[in-house]
Amino acid sequence: MAAGEGDDSATTGSTLGYALLSLLTRGPATGYQLTQQVKAPLGHFWTARHSQIYPELARLSAAGWVDSVEQAGPGPRAKKTYAVTPSGLAALRAWLVIPPTAQPRSEITLKAYAATSADPAAMAALYTDLAERSTRLLAEFAQDAERMRAAGQDDPGHPRFGNYAVLMMGIESQRAVHRWACWLAACLRTGRPAAYGEPAGD
Amino acid sequence: MAAGEGDDSATTGSTLGYALLSLLTRGPATGYQLTQQVKAPLGHFWTARHSQIYPELARLSAAGWVDSVEQAGPGPRAKKTYAVTPSGLAALRAWLVIPPTAQPRSEITLKAYAATSADPAAMAALYTDLAERSTRLLAEFAQDAERMRAAGQDDPGHPRFGNYAVLMMGIESQRAVHRWACWLAACLRTGRPAAYGEPAGD
DNA sequence: AGTTGACATGTCAGAATTTACATAGTGAGG
DNA sequence: CCTCACTATGTAAATTCTGACATGTCAACT
Numbered sequence: 438m439a440a441g442e443g444d445d446s447a448t449t450g451s452t453l454g455y456a457l458l459s460l461l462t463r464g465p466a467t468g469y470q471l472t473q474q475v476k477a478p479l480g481h482f483w484t485a486r487h488s489q490i491y492p493e494l495a496r497l498s499a500a501g502w503v504d505s506v507e508q509a510g511p512g513p514r515a516k517k518t519y520a521v522t523p524s525g526l527a528a529l530r531a532w533l534v535i536p537p538t539a540q541p542r543s544e545i546t547l548k549a550y551a552a553t554s555a556d557p558a559a560m561a562a563l564y565t566d567l568a569e570r571s572t573r574l575l576a577e578f579a580q581d582a583e584r585m586r587a588a589g590q591d592d593p594g595h596p597r598f599g600n601y602a603v604l605m606m607g608i609e610s611q612r613a614v615h616r617w618a619c620w621l622a623a624c625l626r627t628g629r630p631a632a633y634g635e636p637a638g639d
Numbered sequence: 640m641a642a643g644e645g646d647d648s649a650t651t652g653s654t655l656g657y658a659l660l661s662l663l664t665r666g667p668a669t670g671y672q673l674t675q676q677v678k679a680p681l682g683h684f685w686t687a688r689h690s691q692i693y694p695e696l697a698r699l700s701a702a703g704w705v706d707s708v709e710q711a712g713p714g715p716r717a718k719k720t721y722a723v724t725p726s727g728l729a730a731l732r733a734w735l736v737i738p739p740t741a742q743p744r745s746e747i748t749l750k751a752y753a754a755t756s757a758d759p760a761a762m763a764a765l766y767t768d769l770a771e772r773s774t775r776l777l778a779e780f781a782q783d784a785e786r787m788r789a790a791g792q793d794d795p796g797h798p799r800f801g802n803y804a805v806l807m808m809g810i811e812s813q814r815a816v817h818r819w820a821c822w823l824a825a826c827l828r829t830g831r832p833a834a835y836g837e838p839a840g841d
Numbered sequence: 842a843g844t845t846g847a848c849a850t851g852t853c854a855g856a857a858t859t860t861a862c863a864t865a866g867t868g869a870g871g
Numbered sequence: 872c873c874t875c876a877c878t879a880t881g882t883a884a885a886t887t888c889t890g891a892c893a894t895g896t897c898a899a900c901t
Contacts, residue, residue: 453887541743
């Protein structure tokens with residue numbers, strides 16, 4: 438109400454809001470482009486549909502954390518390009534240094550918890566598939582990482598260092614998944630305790 | 640409509656419902672006990688509050704997947720102990736072998752994506768703390784695993800093998816987190832690309 | 842000429858999840 | 872005696888997220 442000396446303190450922001458601000462620090466983008474960008478590499482650790490992104494952009498805009506310019510586009514509505522404002526960047530910086538509390542949730546691990554209730558062969562197949570999937574992803578990620586290193590993105594000074602950091606987490610966690618899935622599949626297949634550690638090259 | 644030859648096909652069930660069924664395969668439990676049990680070891684990969692568990696138990700009961708018996712308890716309401724029914728077990732078994740599609744989401748990795756937008760020292764501290772936390776967890780998990788192996792829980796034939804399998808995933812993912820957090824903290828601290836792989840014992 | 846896919850933005854209903862409200866007995870410690 | 876923590880079960884409001892509905896252009900392929 439008082440003269441616009443800044444924004445009020447009420448703007449707390451959701452995690453998705455900060456995720457979008459993070460994406461927008463790479464440069465201005467439309468809602469559509471943001472929808473594409475949450476697929477890779479961020480999509481391995483955070484996802485959102487366009488039906489969630491468009492309303493969230495409106496909220497960020499109302500809070501003064503992003504600005505938008507409209508251009509006449511092909512569709513029935515004008516295309517809106519969003520950019521982070523200084524106050525949006527400040528909000529993002531404040532959020533970043535708060536230690537996160539939310540636990541990750543993994544459905545495949547939940548299924549392992551009840552593994553003995555199901556047919557061992559079918560469950561073994563599930564984890565064999567998972568191991569193969571992680572092998573494919575790992576090969577893909579290794580290529581991406583090589584490309585990024587060649588572009589100097591492994592330097593914390595590079596503006597897209599964050600992409601490299603997220604990719605590294607992807608590699609680490611797929612390695613973890615691979616080892617675990619191989620071990621679990623071996624256990625379920627043989628019906629006896631299996632040893633850990635790279636059981637064959639796959 | 641026809642005589643009760645079983646349940647209708649409409650009962651699809653939520654992930655939480657199957658998580659509760661999985662817990663109940665360990666034996667009958669009250670809603671309160673289930674609330675405690677989703678803290679460890681399952682809590683590292685799936686969480687739920689009691690306010691979500693109680694209504695879900697009512698839904699499972701309505702679907703005929705669990706049975707409950709009431710006992711007069713201390714509080715204002717009777718204590719209800721739930722147990723899985725044969726049709727509940729069948730539903731669980733069917734769900735288990737479906738390959739999960741949901742991606743895990745990790746807030747700490749999301750923050751890494753925007754790491755370069757924040758103060759490097761503060762971000763480095765965040766990941767140093769994370770590395771320390773994973774070290775503590777790893778020590779704790781190693782003890783748990785030792786105890787379980789002594790009890791024969793690493794045998795897929797053991798009724799609580801699932802607990803061991805989930806713990807193994809916990810160990811694998813904390814190892815991954817530890818390596819990644821150490822690397823990232825080193826990058827941010829020095830401001831230059833860091834090498835991977837156990838930088839000091841920590 | 843018709844179909845498919847990419848571009849582009851939005852709404853709405855419902856499910857899943859969190860936070861807070863609400864109640865009440867029992868045992869331990871100050 | 873009073874407070875605190877644990878046992879024990881629910882409801883209500885708000886938020887977050889998914890899946891479906893809705894609209895319309897443009898380029899490539901058939």
